[in-house]
Amino acid sequence: MIVMWMSELAARTGLPVPTIKYYLREGLLPPGESVGATRAHYDDTHVRRLRLVRALIEVAGLRLEDVRRVLDAIDDEDLSWHEAVGAAHTRLPSPAGGAADESQRQRVDELFQRRGWELSPVSPHREALAAALASLDSLGHPPSDDHLDTYAEAAALIGRKDVAGLDESDRADAAEHAEVSTLLLEPVLLILRRIAQENASRELRG
Amino acid sequence: MIVMWMSELAARTGLPVPTIKYYLREGLLPPGESVGATRAHYDDTHVRRLRLVRALIEVAGLRLEDVRRVLDAIDDEDLSWHEAVGAAHTRLPSPAGGAADESQRQRVDELFQRRGWELSPVSPHREALAAALASLDSLGHPPSDDHLDTYAEAAALIGRKDVAGLDESDRADAAEHAEVSTLLLEPVLLILRRIAQENASRELRG
DNA sequence: CTCATTGGATAGTTTCACAATCCAATATTG
DNA sequence: CAATATTGGATTGTGAAACTATCCAATGAG
Numbered sequence: 001m002i003v004m005w006m007s008e009l010a011a012r013t014g015l016p017v018p019t020i021k022y023y024l025r026e027g028l029l030p031p032g033e034s035v036g037a038t039r040a041h042y043d044d045t046h047v048r049r050l051r052l053v054r055a056l057i058e059v060a061g062l063r064l065e066d067v068r069r070v071l072d073a074i075d076d077e078d079l080s081w082h083e084a085v086g087a088a089h090t091r092l093p094s095p096a097g098g099a100a101d102e103s104q105r106q107r108v109d110e111l112f113q114r115r116g117w118e119l120s121p122v123s124p125h126r127e128a129l130a131a132a133l134a135s136l137d138s139l140g141h142p143p144s145d146d147h148l149d150t151y152a153e154a155a156a157l158i159g160r161k162d163v164a165g166l167d168e169s170d171r172a173d174a175a176e177h178a179e180v181s182t183l184l185l186e187p188v189l190l191i192l193r194r195i196a197q198e199n200a201s202r203e204l205r206g
Numbered sequence: 207m208i209v210m211w212m213s214e215l216a217a218r219t220g221l222p223v224p225t226i227k228y229y230l231r232e233g234l235l236p237p238g239e240s241v242g243a244t245r246a247h248y249d250d251t252h253v254r255r256l257r258l259v260r261a262l263i264e265v266a267g268l269r270l271e272d273v274r275r276v277l278d279a280i281d282d283e284d285l286s287w288h289e290a291v292g293a294a295h296t297r298l299p300s301p302a303g304g305a306a307d308e309s310q311r312q313r314v315d316e317l318f319q320r321r322g323w324e325l326s327p328v329s330p331h332r333e334a335l336a337a338a339l340a341s342l343d344s345l346g347h348p349p350s351d352d353h354l355d356t357y358a359e360a361a362a363l364i365g366r367k368d369v370a371g372l373d374e375s376d377r378a379d380a381a382e383h384a385e386v387s388t389l390l391l392e393p394v395l396l397i398l399r400r401i402a403q404e405n406a407s408r409e410l411r412g
Numbered sequence: 413c414t415c416a417t418t419g420g421a422t423a424g425t426t427t428c429a430c431a432a433t434c435c436a437a438t439a440t441t442g
Numbered sequence: 443c444a445a446t447a448t449t450g451g452a453t454t455g456t457g458a459a460a461c462t463a464t465c466c467a468a469t470g471a472g
Contacts (some may be wrong), residue, residue: 005418018462021420026460038418038468048345055341057460064460117405125397132394135261139254141386143371143394150367151391152398154360159402161356163410165349180347182403185357186396188338188349191331192358193395196365197388199323201288204369211449224431227451232429244437244449263429270429 003041006032013050020050028053028068052180060183070183074175084175100130107133111145115152158189209247212238219256226256234259234274258386266389276389280381290381306336313339317351321358364395 010017023029029049032040049071056062056070073084108129112119119126136142143151162185166178216223229235235255238246255277262268262276279290314335318325325332342348349357368391372384 007418016462017418019460022461025420032419034419036418036469038420039470040419052345055345059338059341112401117401118408119401125401129394129397132265132390132397135265136386136390139258139261139386139390141383141390143387143391147367147371148394150363151395152402154363155395155398155402156406157356157360157363158399159404159406161353162399162403163406165353177347180342180345181349182400184338184342184345184347185349186399188335188354189357189361189395189399190392191335191338192361193364193368193392194388195318195323195325195331196358196361197368198288198365200362200365200369202324205288213449222431223449225429228430231451238450240450242438242449244451245439246450 001043003043006040006042009042009046009050012047013054015050015054023050023053026064026068028064028071052176055180055184059187061187062183070179074172074179077171079175080171084178100127100134104130104133104137107148111148111152114149115156117152207249209249212246212248215248215252215256218253219260221256221260229256229259232270232274234270234277258382261386261390265393267393268389276385280378280385283377285381286377288384290385306333306340310336310340310343313354317354317358320355321362323358 004012006017006020010020013020020029024031029046032042032046034040053067053071056067057064062070073079076084105126108126109119133142162181165181166174210218212223212226216226219226226235230237235252238248238252240246259273259277262273263270268276279285282290311332314332315325339348368387371387372380
């Protein structure tokens with residue numbers, strides 16, 4: 001096991017020492033092993049953790065508070081991996097602003113019925129989806145049922161593959177893998193969609 | 207055409223007057239028609255524009271600077287709708303931090319070759335995708351080719367449908383529709399993916 | 413013994429997105 | 443017509459988020 005001072009931890013991760021101190025204060029990085037009053041040992045688990053924090057911030061676009069929630073879920077031995085994944089989704093359409101009305105919620109429920117998906121009546125996803133649809137609607141660009149079904153079909157394709165890629169061998173590893181895949185593949189999916197749009201457009205026209 | 211003072215504009219959109227003034231200053235809302243030195247008329251185009259701004263902020267999660275870019279693209283008569291859509295994607299994996307190496311770029315190129323997709327060697331998407339893959343890799347959770355192909359397949363499904371839903375009749379309307387759909391359906395897709403994961407997980411296990 | 417370094421604490425900075433005040437020019441009301 | 447209220451524009455203030463810089467006492471190396 002490689003041990004190091006904070007300065008080497010900074011060198012290895014490319015982060016400034018004050019930033020690492022800040023993450024320690026915010027509970028994003030567990031404290032090193034104290035050696036006397038003014039020294040502490042850090043090891044490669046700290047290097048890994050810092051890389052994970054930066055990826056969640058830079059790639060997945062999480063705020064520090066959400067990063068902490070994700071890390072807590074990974075570290076919580078009492079959560080199964082699929083419970084842990086839920087911890088990530090605290091953002092997405094905020095409940096503020098264009099609250100959905102009953103007709104949007106009904107539209108969401110119908111979509112799920114067509115796919116045979118279960119969704120608790122109190123799920124935050126239900127409200128978030130309805131809110132997004134309400135926005136589209138109020139701007140005069142409501143998606144058709146057909147359009148939504150295509151999105152759900154694509155999501156089903158992806159969701160199955162995501163879940164199939166997980167194994168339950170080591171709970172801690174599996175939880176981290178699940179979180180990392182769920183969050184860091186989000187931008188990948190969005191970029192691919194963008195490129196697919198461009199290619200479909202090129203195909204259809206010039 | 208309904209005309210109104212700023213206070214009524216505020217009442218209709220639910221936004222505080224100081225916020226509307228701020229958006230005027232930032233160029234997110236075109237100035238009203240000046241009537242004397244201390245009065246100006248606003249109309250329903252201003253109401254629409256404000257609703258659009260709020261949706262881009264709250265639902266799509268854009269920052270004000272990105273909102274301005276999107277609005278400029280919608281308003282620029284010289285851009286075709288599919289050129290306009292490109293303006294939106296200024297965020298996603300930032301170029302900072304874990305820069306991709308050549309092997310990640312090659313992986314992206316191979317993925318595209320398998321799908322028969324074209325991608326300019328200097329496209330920002332190429333670099334952004336490679337950076338996201340580099341992150342996954344450095345954390346020890348690289349997605350398999352199979353996994354990536356599934357994502358690309360799902361993206362193709364969606365991209366085709368997105369493009370098919372556009373018509374070229376009115377350029378201004380088409381550009382707005384394209385931007386709104388591209389950006390506001392992003393959270394919809396991510397939420398559906400999350401729900402699909404949950405359902406796939408339930409199906410596979412208990 | 414001297415002195416640079418370390419970890420911890422505290423305070424300062426920057427950016428973003430507003431929100432509050434102030435003011436002079438009008439409308440409106442009595 | 444005078445008193446009051448409202449408006450648009452400019453300037454300044456605020457609060458959160460994510461760092462960044464300074465200070466300091468305790469060390470450990472030379």
